Amino acid sequence: MDEKKAAILGEIPRLRRYARSLLRDRDSADDLVQDCLERALVRLDNWQTGESPRRWLFTIMHHLFIDQMRKVNRRGEAAMLPLEAREAQAAPAEQVESIASREIIDALQAISPDRRAALVMVAIEGFSYAEAANILGVPAGTLMSRIARGRDELRGLLDDAARRRAIRIVEK
Amino acid sequence: MTRRDFSERDIHMALDGELPVEERVAYDAWLEANPEMKARSVRYVADRAALRAAFAGVLDEPVPARLKKIVLDEAPVETAASSSRWWRAAAAAAMLAIGGVGGYVAGIDHLGLEDPAEDQLAEQAIAAHVLYAAEQRHAVEVPASDKDHLQTWLSNRVGLKLVAPDLAAQGFQLVGGRLLPAGESKAAMLLYEDANGERISLFVTAESAEKTKGTYGSEEDGPEAIYWLDKGYGCAVVGSLPRAQLTAVAKSAYSQLIAGLAS
Incomplete structure (x- = not known):
């Protein structure tokens, strides 16, 4: 196996974690990683020697994610089929999460995709502002404001969730 | 050295390791003097810890075979977004x-x-x-x-x-x-x-x-x-x-x- 492929293989766990934080559902996240890997392998020649495989792959995956989110947004409001809401909302059974984890994962899903990506890139994946700005293709100032707003929004959502939980406990 | 004013923006920078080392002492002093900002910082640190904990397990999961296969197979599939679901x-x-x-x-x-x-x-x-x-x-x-x-x-x-x-x-x-x-x-x-x-x-x-x-x-x-x-x-x-x-x-x-x- 050549070095490039070995390097790509080594990045899969990180790509999966990033995808999971963007999409929540395990299968969907792995589908995104799959798209990313397929695209990466077709474009192997575009990968310049010396460029970090992580940054290269994260850039590819981020573009796939954002492109699709924009397309979805352009189509406007979603069709609401409440009959099926519970089903769509249910997390796969194998995803055992603590209440705290579930709440923060839910909250993360509720913030805008741009802010979510920026926050995750820095707070979970540990990229520097410069690296993250480069991967996301935005100026550093934009990245910073997305991170700040993302954190603020996340805090508000977590507070709401905690309040709702408190009310439920009181009602019991 | 001129002491600059800090703001909430610096809380994020400090948290993300982007605050220059030479400003760190002055920043910590500012934080101590501003309980509200201090509380904000503590909260963001806790939220980040929770975020990391929520996704930490993913790194330990075995890589699905279908993902490995894409990299290991000889001929790449010439598709654009083939599995996009x-x-x-x-x-x-x-x-x-x-x-x-x-x-x-x-x-x-x-x-x-x-x-x-x-x-x-x-x-x-x-x-x-x-x-x-x-x-x-x-x-x-x-x-x-x-x-x-x-x-x-x-x-x-x-x-x-x-x-x-x-x-x-x-x-x-x-x-x-x-x-x-x-x-x-x-x-x-x-x-x-x-x-x-x-x-x-x-x-x-x-x-x-x-x-x-x-x-x-x-x-x-x-x-x-x-x-x-x-x-x-x-x-x-x-x-x-x-x-x-x-x-x-x-x-x-x-x-x-x-x-x-x-x-």
């Missing part, structure tokens, strides 16, 4: 988060090699709608005035217990129906019209093994299909109505069709 879930999740009600969105362009069953269904339904809804005199084979016969005939030919939904509450009256080819099998098309002459159609087939649902539009300004498939049947509601209205019609049609199938 993930973003439907993304859209659904986004809408759940925003609306809190639930829903599913499917997008427009599928660049994959093979059309998934629901896209074929949606495309057939849209094609039928475009062709027949535009017809004034020959839109249907059996008119609504002969509704009983229409239901019996289509049920027998399609192989489903088909009840034409009553969509009067949504402002639509049945015009009639026709039988259509759908892949290897047949489909029933029911056409409805409102007082303004706006038409929608229901497209039902007995051929489906997949359980899925979503919306589909083949062109930017063309009609849209809201579809659902389950074992044994597939159905799409097609029209050029505003999304909310089409959804209301689809929901009503859905529950009535399901009730009819089970009767």
Whole structure:
């Protein structure tokens, strides 16, 4: 196996974690990683020697994610089929999460995709502002404001969730 | 060295390791002097720890074989976004988060090699709608005035217990129906019209093994299909109505069709 492929293989766990934080559902996240890997392998020649495989792959995956989110947004409001809401909302059974984890994962899903990506890139994946700005293709100032707003929004959502939980406990 | 004023922005920078080392001492002093900012910082540190903890387990999961295979296989697959199903879930999740009600969105362009069953269904339904809804005199084979016969005939030919939904509450009256080819099998098309002459159609087939649902539009300004498939049947509601209205019609049609199938 050549070095490039070995390097790509080594990045899969990180790509999966990033995808999971963007999409929540395990299968969907792995589908995104799959798209990313397929695209990466077709474009192997575009990968310049010396460029970090992580940054290269994260850039590819981020573009796939954002492109699709924009397309979805352009189509406007979603069709609401409440009959099926519970089903769509249910997390796969194998995803055992603590209440705290579930709440923060839910909250993360509720913030805008741009802010979510920026926050995750820095707070979970540990990229520097410069690296993250480069991967996301935005100026550093934009990245910073997305991170700040993302954190603020996340805090508000977590507070709401905690309040709702408190009310439920009181009602019991 | 000039002491600069710090702000909330610096809390993020400090947290993310972006605050220059030489400013660190002054920043810490500022934080100590501003309890509100200190509390904010402590909170963000805790949230970040929770975020990391929530996703830490992913790194320890075994890498799925299908992902390894892509990298290890010799010939790369020449496709653009071939497996793109993930973003439907993304859209659904986004809408759940925003609306809190639930829903599913499917997008427009599928660049994959093979059309998934629901896209074929949606495309057939849209094609039928475009062709027949535009017809004034020959839109249907059996008119609504002969509704009983229409239901019996289509049920027998399609192989489903088909009840034409009553969509009067949504402002639509049945015009009639026709039988259509759908892949290897047949489909029933029911056409409805409102007082303004706006038409929608229901497209039902007995051929489906997949359980899925979503919306589909083949062109930017063309009609849209809201579809659902389950074992044994597939159905799409097609029209050029505003999304909310089409959804209301689809929901009503859905529950009535399901009730009819089970009767």
